[in-house]
Amino acid sequence: MDWLWWVVAVATxxxxxxxxxxxxxxxxxxxxxRARDLAASLQRQMSVLDGLIANSRDAIAIVARDGEVxxxxxxxxxxxxxDPDEINGRSVLDLVHHDLRDGLAAALADGWGDxxxxxxxxxxxxxxxxxxxxxxxxxxxxxxHDRPALVATIRDVGRRxxxxxxxxxxxxxxxxxxxxxxxxxxxxxxxxxxxxxRSGEPFAIALIDLDDFxxxxxxLGHQAGDRLLVAVARRLRARVRDVDLAARLGGDExxxxxxxxxxxxxxxEVVDRLLTELREPVNLSGQKVSVSASxxxxxxxxxxxGVQELLRDADIAMYAAKMAGKGTxxxxxxxxxxxxxxxxxxxxxxxxAVERDQLVLAYQPIVDLRTGQPVSFEALLRWQHxxxxxxxxxxxxxxxxxxxxxxxxxxxVVRTACEQATHWPEPVSVGVNLSSVQIAxxxxxxxxxxxxxxxxxxxxxxxxxxxxxxMMHDTERAISVLDDLSKLGVSLAVDDFGTGYSxxxxxxxxxxxxxxxxxxxxxxVLDGPEDAAIAKAxxxxxxxxxxxxxxxxxxxxxxxxxxxxxxCPLGQGYWFSPPMPSDVVGRWLQAQAPAVTxx
Numbered sequence: 001m002d003w004l005w006w007v008v009a010v011a012t013x014x015x016x017x018x019x020x021x022x023x024x025x026x027x028x029x030x031x032x033x034r035a036r037d038l039a040a041s042l043q044r045q046m047s048v049l050d051g052l053i054a055n056s057r058d059a060i061a062i063v064a065r066d067g068e069v070x071x072x073x074x075x076x077x078x079x080x081x082x083d084p085d086e087i088n089g090r091s092v093l094d095l096v097h098h099d100l101r102d103g104l105a106a107a108l109a110d111g112w113g114d115x116x117x118x119x120x121x122x123x124x125x126x127x128x129x130x131x132x133x134x135x136x137x138x139x140x141x142x143x144x145h146d147r148p149a150l151v152a153t154i155r156d157v158g159r160r161x162x163x164x165x166x167x168x169x170x171x172x173x174x175x176x177x178x179x180x181x182x183x184x185x186x187x188x189x190x191x192x193x194x195x196x197x198r199s200g201e202p203f204a205i206a207l208i209d210l211d212d213f214x215x216x217x218x219x220l221g222h223q224a225g226d227r228l229l230v231a232v233a234r235r236l237r238a239r240v241r242d243v244d245l246a247a248r249l250g251g252d253e254x255x256x257x258x259x260x261x262x263x264x265x266x267x268x269e270v271v272d273r274l275l276t277e278l279r280e281p282v283n284l285s286g287q288k289v290s291v292s293a294s295x296x297x298x299x300x301x302x303x304x305x306g307v308q309e310l311l312r313d314a315d316i317a318m319y320a321a322k323m324a325g326k327g328t329x330x331x332x333x334x335x336x337x338x339x340x341x342x343x344x345x346x347x348x349x350x351x352x353a354v355e356r357d358q359l360v361l362a363y364q365p366i367v368d369l370r371t372g373q374p375v376s377f378e379a380l381l382r383w384q385h386x387x388x389x390x391x392x393x394x395x396x397x398x399x400x401x402x403x404x405x406x407x408x409x410x411x412x413v414v415r416t417a418c419e420q421a422t423h424w425p426e427p428v429s430v431g432v433n434l435s436s437v438q439i440a441x442x443x444x445x446x447x448x449x450x451x452x453x454x455x456x457x458x459x460x461x462x463x464x465x466x467x468x469x470x471m472m473h474d475t476e477r478a479i480s481v482l483d484d485l486s487k488l489g490v491s492l493a494v495d496d497f498g499t500g501y502s503x504x505x506x507x508x509x510x511x512x513x514x515x516x517x518x519x520x521x522x523x524x525v526l527d528g529p530e531d532a533a534i535a536k537a538x539x540x541x542x543x544x545x546x547x548x549x550x551x552x553x554x555x556x557x558x559x560x561x562x563x564x565x566x567x568c569p570l571g572q573g574y575w576f577s578p579p580m581p582s583d584v585v586g587r588w589l590q591a592q593a594p595a596v597t598x599x
Contacts, residue, residue, distance in 0.1 A: 059154040062142075067091045067104075070149060079135065079156045081128030097124035097132055122157060174248040176226060177233035185247040188257050189307045193300075195259075202301040204258040204267035207314040208236075208274075211292045211326040212436055213252035214404075216284075220477075224284045228291065231282045239274050255314075264299045264331045271295050271329045279327070287476060292327035294318055299331070313337075323398050349385065350396055350405055354412050358384055361416055362579035365588070366431070366550055366572045369564035374592055376429040376463065378572065379417040380579050381409070401437050410438045411447045418455040418462060420582045424589065431463040431493065436470035439477065445484045452488065459489030463514060467495050471510060479509055486511035493550070497538060507545055515542040519553020519573070525562055532562070539568045 059076040061069055072087040080087075080095070096104055100123055118140045124132040136155045172184035180188070192203045210232065217225040229252065236246040236254060245257035256274075261267045275295065281288040296318025298310055305313070313332045321330035330336075353359050363377035383391040400406040414432050421430035438444050452459055464485060471478040471494065482492055493514030494507075507515075517538045524531035535551065542549035551563045554573030563571060580588060 061087065061152045061154060063092050063150045063152060065149065067093055076154070079154055080125055080133065086128075095125045097126070100124075125154070174233075177230055177248045179233050179236065179254070180245050180247040182247065182249050185245060185249070185255055185257060186307055188245045189310060192257060192259060193303055193307070196300070197302040200302065201259075202261055202263065202299050204256075204261045204264075204270075204297055204299045205310050205314045206256040206258065206267070206271050206329075207249075207296045207311070207318040208254040208256070208293050209295075209318055209322065210252040210254075211294055211322070212440070213291075214440065216289060216291075220284060220287060220289070224287070224289075227284050228282055228289065232278065232291065232293075235277050236274070239270070239277065261299065264297070267297050267299050268329060268331055271297055275327065275329060294322035294326050295329040296321055297329055297331045322402055325398065346391075346396065347399055347403060349388075350383075350400060350403075353383060353385075354409060358386065359409065359412065360384060361413065361420065361582055363430070363582060363585050364572060364579040365577050366570050367576050369551075369560055369568060369571045372592075374428060374576075374589060375570065376431055377421075377424075377585065378431040378465070379413060379433075381413060381433075397435075401435050404437060406435050406437050407441050407443075410434065411443075411451075414448055415451040415454065418451045418457040420585075421461060422455055422457050423586065426458075427461060428589070429461040429463055429491070430457075431465050433465045433495065434470065436467075439466065439470055439481050444481060445488070448485060448490065449488055452490075460491065463491040463493050465493040465495040465514075465516070468497060475509075479511075482511045496552075507541075507547075512545075512547060514550060515545075515547040516550045516552055516572075517568075522551050522553045522559060522563070522573075523555070525559055526556070535563070536566050539563070539566045543567055 059079040060071075060073040061076065062071040064070050069087050069090050069092060072082070072084040074084060076082055076084055076087055093101055093105060118138075120136060120138040122134060122136050125135050127133045134157050136157045138153045138155075139150050142149055142151055172181060173179065174181045189205065195201075196203055210228075213225065213228070216228055229248070232254065233246070233248060236256065240246045240256060240258075241260075243259045245255075247255045247257070249255055256271075258267055258270060261270070275293060278291055278293050281290050296314045296316065298305075298314040298317060300310055313336075316336045317330045317332035320336050321328045324330065360382050362380045362382050364380060365374040366376040366378060367374050381393060381397065383393075383396055385391050397406070400409055417430045417432050421428070424430075434444070441447075448462075448464070451457075452462065466478070466482075471482075486492060491513040492511055493516055494510070494512055495516045496518040497515050515538065517535055521535040521538065525535050526532075539549050539551075548570060549568050550570040550572055551559075551568050552572050554560050554563070554571045554575045556575060559573075560571050560575060577588065
């Protein structure tokens with residue numbers, strides 16, 4: 001049976017070989033499949049990697065140990081302007097800024113030294129156009145077939161740095177004028193206080209508020225107003241030195257931080273030069289606009305006052321300058337704090353003065369110099385305060401103009417004057433003063449029309465008086481408004497002629513009927529031919545332009561006689577009568593002309 005055992009053994013061996021072969025063949029097939037899958041996967045990954053490299057905005061370069069660029073991706077064209085073929089084979093030293101070249105050469109000679117460690121740095125590389133570009137370079141060492149190399153990812157950070165600089169600029173500057181903003185000014189003031197505390201040298205703060213800026217906005221539009229602000233900012237920037245700061249605080253308010261000033265006088269000198277420059281007309285789309293400003297100046301040394309205290313005191317001084325007549329500067333002194341408090345109280349009282357019947361009108365006659373007969377009365381505003389007593393017009397009218405309370409007050413004046421004039425004998429007329437703020441008010445013409453309609457006063461018995469400054473502040477607006485008022489039938493007068501612009505060429509452009517010679521020229525007519533020349537010339541000018549001339553401020557009979565001899569038809573002043581209450585006007589008229597009775 002030995003042969004049977006051999007048969008079984010051989011059969012078993014054959015079966016085992018078959019099974020083993022089958023298993024081996026299966027494993028080979030699995031290995032081949034896995035190899036194919038791995039190759040496909042690697043191919044996909046390389047395809048993705050190639051795509052990432054090709055589509056990356058960051059340039060990728062491989063640099064050999066000797067500094068030779070072995071590979072550059074296509075993005076190098078966007079970052080540095082080179083085609084990859086122009087970079088490959090070149091030394092990296094050709095691209096690096098000369099400030100870094102020696103250090104990089106030493107690192108290459110040292111086998112890269114610290115460069116072999118992963119690191120990121122910002123440096124400058126030469127662009128193909130020859131300029132230097134700020135880039136961020138991230139490096140990592142690799143071994144390429146046992147040849148050490150650096151892989152560098154190069155990112156253009158110039159745009160980022162530009163955006164960062166732009167954001168930083170916007171955070172510290174006014175977007176319209178490009179001047180320093182309030183936040184940066186406060187920071188600069190704090191630094192100036194610290195420097196002054198160390199050096200003992202003073203510095204100054206000047207607050208600048210444009211006078212009647214709202215007139216430009218209301219009449220020429222906000223775009224014109226913005227252009228005016230930009231023009232003012234340009235003049236401020238040209239005036240300040242490198243150590244100073246010019247800022248826009250908002251609206252039409254600006255500020256200067258002046259360093260290296262010696263005292264109040266030197267600071268005021270800088271500001272006065274600036275005011276002179278600001279008065280130069282600004283061309284706004286063909287329309288020339290003159291601008292003035294009120295400036296408050298405070299000079300400080302060391303830490304005697306903080307930032308907010310300095311701004312408060314400069315604001316008080318600026319307010320004092322505005323109250324003094326605008327277009328001027330005022331240096332702060334401690335007494336102004338008491339004045340500021342008083343003005344705040346006065347403003348609150350003025351807002352209630354009309355409704356509490358504290359405002360009244362007084363009337364001063366205008367007479368015919370040949371006959372002595374009254375022809376008109378000028379309405380003069382008076383404020384009888386219940387606690388303060390009579391408040392002078394010079395103390396409250398500028399305040400009313402600054403706060404625009406002059407608009408409702410002026411509306412009341414026109415209506416009240418018209419109503420009271422209806423009780424006078426015809427053709428005696430009444431004159432009412434208008435300010436530049438009222439001329440800028442869109443409702444002025446309608447307010448005058450309403451006053452005439454409600455009171456029933458004939459339009460020819462109303463004269464509206466404007467100063468030269470008010471008319472010339474915004475010439476085109478004034479011309480338009482005066483034309484509309486003239487169409488109502490009222491008379492128009494230019495008041496205080498000779499003290500403002502005295503632009504004779506403009507007189508023909510305005511619909512004027514009356515020219516009033518300022519009292520400063522009338523007061524000297526008896527002092528000699530040279531002193532009398534201006535008044536005489538204005539009288540003749542009025543005659544030439546067919547305007548009725550009124551000489552203001554006549555206080556002596558000789559003045560009235562001389563003016564009449566020159567052909568001046570009308571006069572006004574204390575020689576004839578001081579301003580009188582409305583209830584006295586009727587009796588005064590009866591005394592002057594008994595044959596004329598009031599209504």
